[in-house]
Amino acid sequence: MERLTATYHLSSKPEDIEARAVALATEQSLEMPLSALREDWGVGDLLGRVEAIEPLGADLFRVRITLAIATTAFEAGQLLNMLFGNCALQEDVELIDVELPPALLSAFQGPRFGIAGLRELAGAQGRPLTCTALKPQGLSPDQLAELAHTFALAGLDFVKDDHGLGNQRFAPFAQRVRAVNQAVEKANRTSGYRTCYVPNLQGGPKEVLKQARIAREEGIRAVMVEPMILGLPFFHELVEELGVPVLAHPAFAGQRIAPALLFGKLFRLFGADAVIYPNYGGRFSYSRQTCLDLANNARKAWGHLRPALPVPAGGMSLERVGEMKEAYGPDTMLLIGGALLSAGERLLERSREFVERVASPG
Amino acid sequence: MERLTATYHLSSKPEDIEARAVALATEQSLEMPLSALREDWGVGDLLGRVEAIEPLGADLFRVRITLAIATTAFEAGQLLNMLFGNCALQEDVELIDVELPPALLSAFQGPRFGIAGLRELAGAQGRPLTCTALKPQGLSPDQLAELAHTFALAGLDFVKDDHGLGNQRFAPFAQRVRAVNQAVEKANRTSGYRTCYVPNLQGGPKEVLKQARIAREEGIRAVMVEPMILGLPFFHELVEELGVPVLAHPAFAGQRIAPALLFGKLFRLFGADAVIYPNYGGRFSYSRQTCLDLANNARKAWGHLRPALPVPAGGMSLERVGEMKEAYGPDTMLLIGGALLSAGERLLERSREFVERVASPG
Numbered sequence: 001m002e003r004l005t006a007t008y009h010l011s012s013k014p015e016d017i018e019a020r021a022v023a024l025a026t027e028q029s030l031e032m033p034l035s036a037l038r039e040d041w042g043v044g045d046l047l048g049r050v051e052a053i054e055p056l057g058a059d060l061f062r063v064r065i066t067l068a069i070a071t072t073a074f075e076a077g078q079l080l081n082m083l084f085g086n087c088a089l090q091e092d093v094e095l096i097d098v099e100l101p102p103a104l105l106s107a108f109q110g111p112r113f114g115i116a117g118l119r120e121l122a123g124a125q126g127r128p129l130t131c132t133a134l135k136p137q138g139l140s141p142d143q144l145a146e147l148a149h150t151f152a153l154a155g156l157d158f159v160k161d162d163h164g165l166g167n168q169r170f171a172p173f174a175q176r177v178r179a180v181n182q183a184v185e186k187a188n189r190t191s192g193y194r195t196c197y198v199p200n201l202q203g204g205p206k207e208v209l210k211q212a213r214i215a216r217e218e219g220i221r222a223v224m225v226e227p228m229i230l231g232l233p234f235f236h237e238l239v240e241e242l243g244v245p246v247l248a249h250p251a252f253a254g255q256r257i258a259p260a261l262l263f264g265k266l267f268r269l270f271g272a273d274a275v276i277y278p279n280y281g282g283r284f285s286y287s288r289q290t291c292l293d294l295a296n297n298a299r300k301a302w303g304h305l306r307p308a309l310p311v312p313a314g315g316m317s318l319e320r321v322g323e324m325k326e327a328y329g330p331d332t333m334l335l336i337g338g339a340l341l342s343a344g345e346r347l348l349e350r351s352r353e354f355v356e357r358v359a360s361p362g
Numbered sequence: 363m364e365r366l367t368a369t370y371h372l373s374s375k376p377e378d379i380e381a382r383a384v385a386l387a388t389e390q391s392l393e394m395p396l397s398a399l400r401e402d403w404g405v406g407d408l409l410g411r412v413e414a415i416e417p418l419g420a421d422l423f424r425v426r427i428t429l430a431i432a433t434t435a436f437e438a439g440q441l442l443n444m445l446f447g448n449c450a451l452q453e454d455v456e457l458i459d460v461e462l463p464p465a466l467l468s469a470f471q472g473p474r475f476g477i478a479g480l481r482e483l484a485g486a487q488g489r490p491l492t493c494t495a496l497k498p499q500g501l502s503p504d505q506l507a508e509l510a511h512t513f514a515l516a517g518l519d520f521v522k523d524d525h526g527l528g529n530q531r532f533a534p535f536a537q538r539v540r541a542v543n544q545a546v547e548k549a550n551r552t553s554g555y556r557t558c559y560v561p562n563l564q565g566g567p568k569e570v571l572k573q574a575r576i577a578r579e580e581g582i583r584a585v586m587v588e589p590m591i592l593g594l595p596f597f598h599e600l601v602e603e604l605g606v607p608v609l610a611h612p613a614f615a616g617q618r619i620a621p622a623l624l625f626g627k628l629f630r631l632f633g634a635d636a637v638i639y640p641n642y643g644g645r646f647s648y649s650r651q652t653c654l655d656l657a658n659n660a661r662k663a664w665g666h667l668r669p670a671l672p673v674p675a676g677g678m679s680l681e682r683v684g685e686m687k688e689a690y691g692p693d694t695m696l697l698i699g700g701a702l703l704s705a706g707e708r709l710l711e712r713s714r715e716f717v718e719r720v721a722s723p724g
Contacts, residue, residue: 027645030498031526036704043500070530071499077565077591078528081613085525085588086676088616089646136392137433138405163447164393166440168432203439204599205567226447229439231593237566252442254450255616283389284451314448342398 114306264297282315476668601633626659
């Protein structure tokens with residue numbers, strides 16, 4: 001019976017770690033006292049197995065556990081349940097990494113477009129893609145459209161809704177998408193650029209699928225969602241129906257799952273074409289190494305899965321473009337939001353400067 | 363413009379707390395540099411406001427922030443986004459409590475059945491309800507049905523699937539639900555009890571809605587889901603379609619949201635009739651006070667919302683029934699899983715003892 005491998009960090013006294021690791025392997029599989037298991041049930045292979053325990057420091061261990069892939073039902077929700085269901089509630093556990101054998105990996109299609117698809121949309125090769133965010137909340141569709149028009153004139157590849165734009169009354173989804181997209185297309189006709197507006201889908205499945213239909217009717221070529229708010233099984237199902245690339249925003253994450261795994265691997269597994277995450281040195285606290293590991297996971301060879309585009313963001317500035325290009329290389333998307341808006345009357349110039357800095361060699 | 367209040371715990375040096383609180387209020391609302399806000403945008407009322415900062419101990423503060431309810435779009439996904447979207451990624455922030463004004467609360471129906479509905483199903487008043495879990499993973503539908511038959515003969519009110527039972531090949535949903543439900547109904551005809559089988563729905567919306575239809579066709583009278591895996595906006599939408607009470611299982615939670623808020627308030631707000639959570643003194647680490655606060659939130663008067671039933675669980679034993687009755691009072695459901703299965707050949711007797719201990723006065 002084939003097995004997946006899940007790697008956890010476990011906080012424990014050294015004298016307790018073996019028992020704690022077995023308890024975790026049990027919790028994440030048969031979830032009952034081992035003394036109560038009956039031989040004639042024939043479920044022994046389904047019990048999680050502790051494969052390795054490695055000390056990492058004072059009272060911290062890396063523990064590798066294997067689980068029978070049959071328990072995942074080859075489906076996103078139950079896979080998450082097996083990896084981090086009950087133990088999500090145990091504060092001494094952090095999920096660090098996951099290795100899936102081909103028989104399980106083949107159940108997931110991953111990104112439908114990936115890096116190549118996003119590059120094709122943008123018509124850009126050999127350089128990072130550029131993106132900004134429409135905000136703040138509270139602007140009307142026309143106000144957002146005006147901002148988007150300026151960004152598009154400057155030649156940004158992607159202009160996305162801020163994740164805080166839902167279906168609020170001040171800018172209802174249908175009106176917003178129409179107004180912004182028309183403004184961007186108008187700018188494209190003037191400028192010759194191919195700026196792509198990326199609306200944010202938000203809500204329960206009925207509402208999100210309705211928004212996806214509206215987006216399709218408006219000719220939208222990429223969308224954004226927050227997979228942790230929507231739920232990863234719904235996200236996985238949605239990607240199949242969208243027919244356009246999807247940018248995944250990290251809002252509402254924060255469980256004890258390593259960001260490199262959650263955003264770099266799991267979001268990609270479930271179909272994200274691009275993964276937005278808080279870059280080091282911004283308003284959030286991820287380390288440089290965490291961010292580089294995340295980007296590496298998103299892009300590296302992984303079975304049949306297309307590579308996903310890393311999108312470091314969260315308080316980035318024009319001054320950091322050179323450094324980010326150096327850190328991430330060309331297969332990345334640089335997302336600068338507030339720092340462009342801060343230009344006020346000089347928004348077009350500042351946005352052009354962003355585009356030029358990204359396009360310039362070195 | 364009406365506002366909701368969100369209370370956070372913020373880790374900060376005292377000299378930085380005021381700026382940190384303002385940054386949090388900004389992150390969770392307009393999400394841009396305040397210096398970049400234009401007067402003519404007219405969005406000032408949508409900016410989060412710091413209402414109070416209270417020291418809680420060394421470098422820890424309770425911070426109350428108000429947000430304009432218009433930003434929530436009166437919808438589950440966007441409400442979560444406002445409360446704990448980006449700041450979920452900031453490790454110095456914990457979401458502690460939420461107060462919703464009537465204009466926002468009225469957008470959510472909460473439990474459709476609540477405590478009264480679950481009592482009516484069980485035909486039981488004035489005592490805690492009883493529940494156990496079918497496990498382990500790997501049993502066939504017939505093996506699960508045999509266990510369920512025994513539990514039902516003993517007179518348990520609810521026999522639920524373990525949360526680890528998805529749509530796996532060893533016990534596909536349709537076959538499992540049919541076999542187990544028929545076994546329970548057969549036992550009910552023998553015993554005169556009204557045991558209710560509660561299958562677990564798992565997967566993306568299409569799959570879950572299909573499972574809900576199957577359950578309905580089999581005459582299932584209550585279901586279980588894991589809202590954090592399904593996604594809370596989908597959970598909220600699903601409850602509207604189910605037509606039967608729903609038990610909410612806590613798997614895959616573990617963000618920095620106080621359990622009393624997440625399980626006691628938010629799960630209830632989005633429609634959970636009963637909320638399962640790890641009781642103190644079991645395999646999990648919640649404190650007694652956390653558990654009592656959670657139960658209180660689930661049951662207390664809250665606008666038009668029906669009370670939800672607290673279901674303390676996670677390594678509970680027969681020996682603790684008296685203590686739990688005293689701690690939680692009658693409006694609770696006691697869930698004992700593995701400790702019953704440990705009885706082996708004496709499963710029926712042990713299950714009867716559970717039922718009797720709960721029913722006995724005092």
